[in-house]
Amino acid sequence: MTLRPLSSLAAATAVAFLFHTSVVLADGDKPQLPKPEPKPKTSGEQSGIQSRDEQIYSLGYWQAKGGAYTEAIQTLQTASNPSDPRIMTMMGFALRKLGRMDEAMGYYAKVLAADPARTTTRQYLGEAFLQLRQPEKAKEQLAEIARYCGQACEDYQLLSQAIAQFEKTAG
Numbered sequence: 001m002t003l004r005p006l007s008s009l010a011a012a013t014a015v016a017f018l019f020h021t022s023v024v025l026a027d028g029d030k031p032q033l034p035k036p037e038p039k040p041k042t043s044g045e046q047s048g049i050q051s052r053d054e055q056i057y058s059l060g061y062w063q064a065k066g067g068a069y070t071e072a073i074q075t076l077q078t079a080s081n082p083s084d085p086r087i088m089t090m091m092g093f094a095l096r097k098l099g100r101m102d103e104a105m106g107y108y109a110k111v112l113a114a115d116p117a118r119t120t121t122r123q124y125l126g127e128a129f130l131q132l133r134q135p136e137k138a139k140e141q142l143a144e145i146a147r148y149c150g151q152a153c154e155d156y157q158l159l160s161q162a163i164a165q166f167e168k169t170a171g
Helices: 003-024 045-065 069-076 085-097 101-114 119-131 135-149 154-170
Strands: none
Touching: 045 069, 045 085, 069 085, 085 101, 085 119, 101 119, 119 135, 119 154, 135 154
16 A cells, blocks of 8 residues: 555656756757657758758757867858857857857857847857956846846856856956
């Protein structure tokens, strides 16, 4: 008789864990891992271009996140839609990591002019301001992120941690 309540408790815990994990791990610009089955093509050549750009973005993203910034830039520059906000955000990220701040800031500005609610771009822009030793501007980006997705979202948490680390080492 004690096994049934324990099983129900275990099942409820597993469901709660899975739900919580999916929320915590969500990241709007993180590319999806490749799926074993390809998506069916719906609109001919346009679908092929989008699929190719998706692959370019995914490769460029992981190159940049892995520290291969020059390679990421080269990959991202091959996209057929260079104005895709994800492509532009990762271009800014890679350029910033290479110390090419003016170019990076230009990409971030273009993305946010088109879509002010892109919190990942704001997170990276805030990190750029920290590199430029402008923590107040980073905090402005943090406030904007909170406005769009709240304080519990990943972009807010990451920039908040970066600001705290900056203040710890600067002070």
